Amino acid sequence: MTVSLHHCPAPAKLNLFLHVIGRRPDGYHLLQSVFQLIDRCDMLHFDLRADGRIVRTTDVPGVPEEQDLIVRALRLLADEFQRRHGRAVPGIDVAVDKILPMGGGLGGGSSDAATALMAANQLWQAGLSADELMALGLPLGADIPFFIFGQTAFVEGVGEAMQPVAGPDCWYVVIEPGVSVPTPAIFGAVDLTRDTKPVTISDFSRDQSAQNELGGFGKNDLQAVAVRLFPPVAQAVEWLGSYGQARMTGSGACVFCAVSSESKADEVVAQVPAAWKAWKAKALARHPLKSLLQNRAVV
Numbered sequence: 001m002t003v004s005l006h007h008c009p010a011p012a013k014l015n016l017f018l019h020v021i022g023r024r025p026d027g028y029h030l031l032q033s034v035f036q037l038i039d040r041c042d043m044l045h046f047d048l049r050a051d052g053r054i055v056r057t058t059d060v061p062g063v064p065e066e067q068d069l070i071v072r073a074l075r076l077l078a079d080e081f082q083r084r085h086g087r088a089v090p091g092i093d094v095a096v097d098k099i100l101p102m103g104g105g106l107g108g109g110s111s112d113a114a115t116a117l118m119a120a121n122q123l124w125q126a127g128l129s130a131d132e133l134m135a136l137g138l139p140l141g142a143d144i145p146f147f148i149f150g151q152t153a154f155v156e157g158v159g160e161a162m163q164p165v166a167g168p169d170c171w172y173v174v175i176e177p178g179v180s181v182p183t184p185a186i187f188g189a190v191d192l193t194r195d196t197k198p199v200t201i202s203d204f205s206r207d208q209s210a211q212n213e214l215g216g217f218g219k220n221d222l223q224a225v226a227v228r229l230f231p232p233v234a235q236a237v238e239w240l241g242s243y244g245q246a247r248m249t250g251s252g253a254c255v256f257c258a259v260s261s262e263s264k265a266d267e268v269v270a271q272v273p274a275a276w277k278a279w280k281a282k283a284l285a286r287h288p289l290k291s292l293l294q295n296r297a298v299v
């Protein structure tokens with residue numbers, strides 16, 4: 001995987017479990033989840049400009065430039081730069097090789113935005129800390145802070161409270177059931193379970209150390225709603241379930257299953273019905289850009 005400040009992978013995540021334990025007065029849900037990065041990535045390419053503009057140079061079907069989380073995040077960073085340094089940013093061109101599906105529960109849009117924030121923070125020498133970048137990104141997407149955190153995490157709150165946790169070092173099979181799931185429709189459903197009993201980080205860690213990672217700790221509370229509203233998600237869970245514990249990630253639509261080896265992943269992917277896209281992925285310990293920057297004081 002080529003990684004530089006000009007060519008950055010933006011990795012996907014899987015929610016190994018996702019519990020909804022309450023709801024804030026503003027309607028956002030209080031979650032508990034373990035987020036695991038995987039080595040399936042969008043690729044972002046950056047070039048500095050001299051005219052202060054932020055320009056997306058590739059077309060992303062279904063996402064106009066003005067609505068793109070990358071562009072919106074970079075504009076927030078440019079505003080913050082102006083406040084701190086009293087001058088405008090040089091500007092930036094961003095090209096996107098879009099691999100991760102939209103409405104897939106893999107966090108692709110948030111990962112792109114988080115990766116762009118980290119890269120531009122360096123390229124512009126904006127000087128924000130990781131915590132400051134996370135606070136900047138949170139209003140745009142609840143998953144953005146996690147991707148800036150950049151390693152397996154036990155995540156709480158609406159997505160802003162993170163603790164590092166050892167994730168399983170395993171392979172996954174992921175199915176894209178061919179539907180795009182709108183996150184607000186899942187969180188807004190009347191039948192969503194919102195009162196799952198809170199767990200602790202050590203409950204998850206104990207389960208992992210018992211070598212139980214292929215079985216899967218906890219559940220995904222969003223799954224029952226998504227399988228009701230989107231039958232292809234239900235079909236993918238049922239199909240993959242014959243190879244292990246199949247679970248939806250995020251608010252769907254993608255469904256995954258942990259497997260013991262790369263060859264087992266290849267074997268399962270080869271069996272997946274042609275109507276669905278499927279691929280193998282390996283758990284990733286750190287965001288590739290964080291690894292590149294790990295010796296620097298700021299991300």
Ligand code: C5P
Pocket residue numbers: 027028029030031140141142143157158159183184187
């Ligand atoms: O912030 P993000 O784009 O991930 O969220 C999309 C929508 O999902 C929000 O507008 C909200 O309706 C819902 N959501 C929620 N609680 C969360 C995260 C998202 O209710 N913790």
